[in-house]
Amino acid sequence: MKDMAIDIPVEPPAELKSLFIPIPPEYVEDAYNKDEYLVLVGPQHPGSGHMRIILRLKGDIIMDAIPDPGYVHRSMEKLAENRLYIQNIPLLERPSIMDPGNYNLGYVRVIEKAMDIEVPERARYIRTILAELGRIGTHLYDAGILAVFLGHTTGFMWPFGLRELICESFLRATGTRITSSFIVPGGIRWDLDEKVLDFINKSTYTLEKRLKGFERIFIKNPAVISRLRDVGILNRREAIEYGVVGPFLRASGVEYDVRRVEPYEAYPELDWDVPIAEDGDAYSRFLVRVEEIYQSISIIRQAISDMPGGPVMSEDLIGRIKEKDKVSRDIRGYFYRIFSKLKLPSGEYTVLTEAARGTLLYSIVSDGESNVPYRVRIITPGWAYLRGFMESLKGSRVSDLQAIYGSFGYFPPEADR
Amino acid sequence: MVTIFGLTISEIMNIMVKEGVSIPLIQPLIDFLLKIPIIQYVVALILWKPVFAVLILPGLGGLMISLLFIIWFERKLTARIQWRMGPLEVSRPIAGLMQPMADGMRYLFQEVIVHRGAHKPYFVQLPILAFIPILLPIVFIPAGSIYGINSPYSLIITVALLALIPVTIIAIGWASNSKFAYIGSVREAFMYFAYEIPFMIMVLGMIIIYGTADMATIVEKQGIWGAFLNPFAFLGILITTAMATSRLPFEIAEADQEIAFGPFVEYSGILFGLVMTLAYEKMYIMGLIVSVLFLGGGGGPAIPLLGDLSPAIWLFIKALAVMMVMAFLRSIYPRYRLDQALRIGWNSLISLSLLSLVVAVIVRFMGGV
Numbered sequence: 003m004k005d006m007a008i009d010i011p012v013e014p015p016a017e018l019k020s021l022f023i024p025i026p027p028e029y030v031e032d033a034y035n036k037d038e039y040l041v042l043v044g045p046q047h048p049g050s051g052h053m054r055i056i057l058r059l060k061g062d063i064i065m066d067a068i069p070d071p072g073y074v075h076r077s078m079e080k081l082a083e084n085r086l087y088i089q090n091i092p093l094l095e096r097p098s099i100m101d102p103g104n105y106n107l108g109y110v111r112v113i114e115k116a117m118d119i120e121v122p123e124r125a126r127y128i129r130t131i132l133a134e135l136g137r138i139g140t141h142l143y144d145a146g147i148l149a150v151f152l153g154h155t156t157g158f159m160w161p162f163g164l165r166e167l168i169c170e171s172f173l174r175a176t177g178t179r180i181t182s183s184f185i186v187p188g189g190i191r192w193d194l195d196e197k198v199l200d201f202i203n204k205s206t207y208t209l210e211k212r213l214k215g216f217e218r219i220f221i222k223n224p225a226v227i228s229r230l231r232d233v234g235i236l237n238r239r240e241a242i243e244y245g246v247v248g249p250f251l252r253a254s255g256v257e258y259d260v261r262r263v264e265p266y267e268a269y270p271e272l273d274w275d276v277p278i279a280e281d282g283d284a285y286s287r288f289l290v291r292v293e294e295i296y297q298s299i300s301i302i303r304q305a306i307s308d309m310p311g312g313p314v315m316s317e318d319l320i321g322r323i324k325e326k327d328k329v330s331r332d333i334r335g336y337f338y339r340i341f342s343k344l345k346l347p348s349g350e351y352t353v354l355t356e357a358a359r360g361t362l363l364y365s366i367v368s369d370g371e372s373n374v375p376y377r378v379r380i381i382t383p384g385w386a387y388l389r390g391f392m393e394s395l396k397g398s399r400v401s402d403l404q405a406i407y408g409s410f411g412y413f414p415p416e417a418d419r
Numbered sequence: 420m421v422t423i424f425g426l427t428i429s430e431i432m433n434i435m436v437k438e439g440v441s442i443p444l445i446q447p448l449i450d451f452l453l454k455i456p457i458i459q460y461v462v463a464l465i466l467w468k469p470v471f472a473v474l475i476l477p478g479l480g481g482l483m484i485s486l487l488f489i490i491w492f493e494r495k496l497t498a499r500i501q502w503r504m505g506p507l508e509v510s511r512p513i514a515g516l517m518q519p520m521a522d523g524m525r526y527l528f529q530e531v532i533v534h535r536g537a538h539k540p541y542f543v544q545l546p547i548l549a550f551i552p553i554l555l556p557i558v559f560i561p562a563g564s565i566y567g568i569n570s571p572y573s574l575i576i577t578v579a580l581l582a583l584i585p586v587t588i589i590a591i592g593w594a595s596n597s598k599f600a601y602i603g604s605v606r607e608a609f610m611y612f613a614y615e616i617p618f619m620i621m622v623l624g625m626i627i628i629y630g631t632a633d634m635a636t637i638v639e640k641q642g643i644w645g646a647f648l649n650p651f652a653f654l655g656i657l658i659t660t661a662m663a664t665s666r667l668p669f670e671i672a673e674a675d676q677e678i679a680f681g682p683f684v685e686y687s688g689i690l691f692g693l694v695m696t697l698a699y700e701k702m703y704i705m706g707l708i709v710s711v712l713f714l715g716g717g718g719g720p721a722i723p724l725l726g727d728l729s730p731a732i733w734l735f736i737k738a739l740a741v742m743m744v745m746a747f748l749r750s751i752y753p754r755y756r757l758d759q760a761l762r763i764g765w766n767s768l769i770s771l772s773l774l775s776l777v778v779a780v781i782v783r784f785m786g787g788v
Contacts (some may be wrong), residue, residue, distance in 0.1 A: 153667065153676055153754035159501035225668050225752050228759055401756045404677065 017042055024070055025056060033058050038065060043403065045073045051414030055392075059400060067395040069388055075418040082378040087113060088341035090378065092183045094364070097382050098416040099180045100165075101140045101358045102172070103132035106185035108355035108364045111266060113187040115353055116346040116368065117318070122330075123268075125189035125314040127305045130268040131202065132175070132184060134298040134305075138209070139168035140358035140411075141291045141298075148288060148408030149220055152229050157220035164212055167205040174198045187344065188316030192332040203306045206299045213295065221292060230285035234394040234406035237282050246390035247383045248360020250410060253290040254282035260356035272304045284402075284409035291411070345373050359383040359411055384417030432460070435467040440565060444724040468727075469558075472567045476731040477707055477738070478557045485703050485739055486696055490519040493746035500750040526692030534597075534685055541594035545587055546686070546693040552583035553700045560707050561635040563717040563730025574632040577708060578622050581663075584701050585611040588672070591694060592682030603681020606757055607672035613764025614662035614669075620772035621652040621659070624779035625712045638716030645713040648782055652775035653713045655768060657744070660709065662764065664702040666745050668752040669760050673698075676754075702745055706738035714741075 014030050017023065018040065033040055037060065044054040052073035058066035078097065082090045095105040107129055114121060121129075142161040149157025169179035175198050176182035176191070184191050220226055236246060241254035251258055259276045261269045277293035279286035313330030319340050320329045329336050348370025355362045360383030367377035391410045398406060421428060436453065452462045464470055472478055491506065495514065498505030506515035533539055556577040558567030570576065585607055592604025628648055629637045637645075646653040662669040673681045683694045710716055714737045717730025725732060755763070 149753065151676055153670065153674060154752065155497065156501050156750045157753065159503065163502045219751060220753075223752065225755055229753060229756060399756065399758070401677065 014040060015042060023054075023056065025068060036060075041400070045070070053412075053414040053417075055395075055403070057395075057400065057403070062399050062401075064395050064398055064400065064403070067392045069392055071388065071414060072418055074415045076415075078419045079378050079380060083375060086342060086373055087344045087346065087375060088186070088337075090375070091186065092181065094378070094380065095181055095183060096415075097380070097419050098140065098357070098359070098384075098413060100143050101136040102180060102182045103129070103134070103136035103185070104355055104357035104362060105136075106183060107133055107267070108353060108357065108362045110185050110187050111355065112351050112353045112364045112366050113344070113346065116349070116351040116366065117187070117344075119188050119316050119318045121189055121316055122313045123310045124193070124312045125316075126267045127309050128190055128194055128314065129185055130272070131199075131302050131305050132172075132182070132190075133267070134301050135168050135171055135202070137358040138295050138298045139165050139172075141295050142168070144291065144359075144408070144411030144413075145216075145220075145288070147411065148405075151404035151408040152226065154220060154223075154226065157216070157226075160212070160216050160219070164209060164216070167209055171198075171202045171205055174201055186333070186341065188319040188340075189314045189333075192334060193314045199306050199309065203303060206302055210296070210299055213292075217292075221289070227285060229405050230288060230409060231283060232281075233284045233402050234398055234409060235281070235283045236390055236394045240393060241282060241390060244390040244393050245386055246360075247386045248356065248358075249277075249290045249294060250287050250360065250387050250390065252276065252278045253287040255280045260354045260361055264354060266355070268305055269301075271308070272301055274301050274304075284405050287409045343373060346370070346375070357383055359413070359416065360387060380419055382416045382419055384413050385419070388412070388417055428460075432463055435463040438468050439463065439466040440468055440471050440727045442724075442726045442728050444726075468565050469567045472560075472562065472565045473554075473558055476565065476728070477560055477562050477734055478567075479554065481731075481735050481738075482554075482557070482700060482703055485706075485735070485742060486699050487519045488516075488739065489699055489702070489742045489746055490522075490696075491516050492743060493749060494518070496743075496746060497750045523692055526689045529688040531688035531690050536596040537685060538594040538596060541590065542685075543690065545591045545594055546690050546697075549584065549587040549591070549694070549697055550700075552580045552587065553697070553704060556580045556704050557707075559634065560704075560711060560734075561638065561717070562734045564727055565731050566635065569633070569635060571631065571633045573634045574622065574626065574637065574708075574712075577634070577704075578619065581701070581704060581708075582615055584697065585615075585663075588682050588697065595682065595685040597685050599678040599680075599684045600682050602678050603672050603674075603684070606674075606678075607682060609757060609761055610662060610665075610669065610672055610764070613761050614659045614768065617655060617764065617768040617772035618659040618663065620769070621655050621775050622712070624649060624652050624772070624776045627776070627779040628782050630783070634711050634716070638711060638718060641715045641718060644715050649713075649775055649778050651771055651778055653709075655771040655775055656709055656713070657741075658763075658768060658771075660702065660705045660741070661745060661748055662760070663705060664698045664745065666702075667749045668755050670754055671757050671760055674754055699742075702742050703738060706741035706745075707734065709741050710734055710737035 014034055018030055030040060038058055041057045041059055042054060043057060045052040054070035056068040056070060057064050076096070078093060082093060085093065091106055091109060094109045095102045098105060142165045146158045146161040149161070172182055173179050175194050176184040236244070236254050238255045241251050241256060246254065255278060257276055257278050262276055274297050277290050277297060279290050315330045315333055320326055323329050323336060323339065333340060346366065346368035348368050350365065350367045352363065352365040355364070362383055363381040365379035366375050369376045387410060391406070391412055395403065395406055423431060449462065449466065453459045465474060474480060495505040506518035509515055509521040510517035533542055559570060559573035559577050560566070561569070588607050589604045592600040592607065625645060626632050628645070629640050631637060665671070665673050673683065678684070683691060686694050717734040719730070719733035722729040
């Protein structure tokens with residue numbers, strides 16, 4: 003097809019000069035000389051958080067996409083340097099508040115690794131359940147955001163309605179709907195009784211039944227498929243090169259899951275699959291996450307049925323306390339006696355966790371003397387796949403931006419930390 | 420002696436009463452009102468069939484009632500599908516039926532902001548001017564014996580007037596002078612061509628089947644409903660109705676997640692109320708046309724108590740049913756991309772309309788109706 007050009011003098015947006023935007027003036031000049039133009043999307047994006055995307059367009063086609071993240075940066079790494087190890091748990095789960103299980107787990111496991119704490123088996127199973135509940139909740143949240151980006155309001159309301167089950171499970175188990183801070187070094191805060199586990203088990207059946215309805219109205223809807231199929235493709239090589247993580251990497255055909263590669267908690271004892279897809283387009287990124295919800299449901303059911311008895315708090319931490327039997331089931335009232343003097347041996351400790359949106363890295367540097375970390379490093383999955391997200395935008399139409407954005411479930415508060 | 424067009428007032432009264440709508444149910448009341456000195460003129464005028472058609476049913480009154488009902492129905496239905504309650508704060512005992520009325524009141528008392536960049540005269544006039552192509556077609560749509568103008572070209576005139584509505588929407592977007600309004604207008608223009616041509620072809624097919632463009636005759640000829648005579652045209656026209664009234668798989672010009680209601684982004688207050696209801700008003704007119712062409716128009720079991728009003732009520736109910744089907748789409752579909760919608764319009768819909776044209780010709784040669 004012949005390349006058509008219309009010679010209309012187009013001025014660059016005034017914001018390029020009046021605001022601080024991380025692109026050099028030469029880039030702007032180059033774009034406008036080549037019959038291309040720049041469109042600033044955001045930062046007031048009505049989707050899932052604040053981020054600016056600078057799109058370089060030729061007609062309707064995205065030639066280049068430059069992210070301008072950082073609008074919800076909360077300086078978590080620096081804040082963490084001034085708090086006790088135990089006080090960091092609520093802080094470091096804030097990046098992704100709908101996924102508290104995995105975010106707690108990642109941080110707590112660094113401390114356990116550093117201090118070589120043995121976690122009781124029952125606590126490991128309960129932690130697994132919490133992590134998987136958070137994964138389901140996050141995937142449902144992202145599905146809702148994707149649906150509303152495409153203008154499908156029912157697809158927005160149903161997952162958010164279903165997420166109520168997850169929130170209610172968290173409420174009954176931990177006392178809060180989100181940001182539970184329930185997982186602590188050496189175990190969990192208190193034991194879950196049979197009634198709560200029974201509720202979680204039953205709610206997975208409701209969830210599964212309702213998900214089938216969601217599948218009919220949204221996932222297999224021909225209009226949804228035509229919006230998502232063959233859009234924002236990342237092939238296997240690109241996905242690896244750009245460092246895409248989690249379900250988005252698996253959607254490009256790479257079978258990498260930290261739960262499989264470096265097993266932790268109760269995952270090696272349970273039977274589950276790593277769903278992968280080959281296409282690497284927006285639809286397969288979405289389908290992989292839907293399949294993960296089913297896998298998580300299966301993991302939760304197995305964990306509840308195979309749940310061993312025993313304490314939920316590690317001997318290593320409560321060894322000095324007199325009322326050991328009571329505390330090993332419920333640490334309420336003994337919290338600061340156990341944790342306030344927590345000190346890590348000097349060195350650097352890194353642990354990978356599979357959070358809902360991908361690989362989550364926590365790294366702590368300790369000087370071995372103080373009761374606060376010397377340095378905490380978090381690499382959230384959102385930050386890791388931002389590059390892949392931007393690369394997959396290239397070559398698509400402007401109206402596909404929403405579909406691709408939603409298919410990555412990009413959550414700026416998580417990426418910006 | 421006062422004369423109007425050479426007629427005395429009593430002669431005019433005679434004409435109006437003779438051609439008045441007869442409703443046996445309230446005939447005693449009408450008879451009583453016709454004896455009161457001044458009021459008799461007003462009552463006779465309103466009940467005069469051409470005026471009644473434009474003012475009450477299927478005209479302005481029906482338009483307003485259907486508007487208030489369909490907005491409530493759409494919100495309530497969508498809410499029920501989405502496990503919500505829907506509007507309930509205003510008038511709880513009747514399930515929030517007054518909510519659209521309350522919204523209208525709010526629009527009425529809200530400040531109308533005309534921004535600096537707008538082309539002021541057009542920006543303010545166009546929402547009101549847009550009513551002309553919406554109200555004019557009603558004059559030609561017959562509801563039994565109630566009609567404004569009886570013309571052998573009534574269907575063609577109606578469709579032609581209907582095609583003017585997108586022009587006003589594009590003009591609204593131009594007068595708004597804003598980026599989003601501009602994108603919305605361009606999208607509207609693209610969509611306009613994508614659905615208007617198949618729509619015209621399918622209407623042409625129906626004219627071939629009935630052998631006339633007079634809507635009154637079309638209704639009379641429908642022993643079998645047009646929907647069964649030519650199901651392809653019926654399906655196609657339902658899809659074009661969804662496209663023309665920007666219902667959800669094709670709500671591309673107004674895409675609120677992408678361009679914040681497109682052409683209407685700069686409006687506020689009662690002007691926004693007017694432009695927001697444009698699509699619903701168009702849906703009402705298209706519902707009437709679909710009822711006349713495919714669903715037997717005002718035909719239906721006659722209700723003796725309602726007299727002349729019976730066909731009008733049937734027509735209104737059928738139009739409302741079509742609108743309810745359209746309202747249902749909102750909760751099932753996401754939005755197509757512009758290029759996909761255009762592909763549907765220029766590819767599938769044109770094929771469907773040509774197919775319906777072939778079917779129409781076959782039906783015509785088989786003996787027609």
